[in-house]
Amino acid sequence: MTQPTDSEEGLPARANVLLSVQRALLGRVMPSLRAVVVQWRAREVRVRCYFDGEISEADREEMSCAETEVIADYRPEVAVEFECLRLDAPGRISDENAWAYARKEPTS
Numbered sequence: 001m002t003q004p005t006d007s008e009e010g011l012p013a014r015a016n017v018l019l020s021v022q023r024a025l026l027g028r029v030m031p032s033l034r035a036v037v038v039q040w041r042a043r044e045v046r047v048r049c050y051f052d053g054e055i056s057e058a059d060r061e062e063m064s065c066a067e068t069e070v071i072a073d074y075r076p077e078v079a080v081e082f083e084c085l086r087l088d089a090p091g092r093i094s095d096e097n098a099w100a101y102a103r104k105e106p107t108s
Helices: 014-025 057-072
Strands: 033-041 044-051 079-086 098-102
Touching: 014 033, 014 044, 014 057, 014 098, 044 057, 057 079
Parallel strands: 044 079
Antiparallel strands: 033 044, 033 098
């Protein structure tokens, strides 16, 4: 993948960040993954992965591999961090950052 360009403010561009995370998730989304939410600032990309139920070692390993792929998309001075969080359904995910992934869940 080509080096993502930065916005005029020095922040990683929204489309580049979201596409980087979405590409890294390809083949790694398991049924327990409810949502992936991304936040970025100058030289920092933070990704929160919300899981339904206990987070297995396999789940953590898949997200670690995705994190490595996103890290590879950026220069060394850009810090990338993935965090795995448990939030069982039907608990509401009240994260107001950009969503890279959301599974379909019952509305009732």
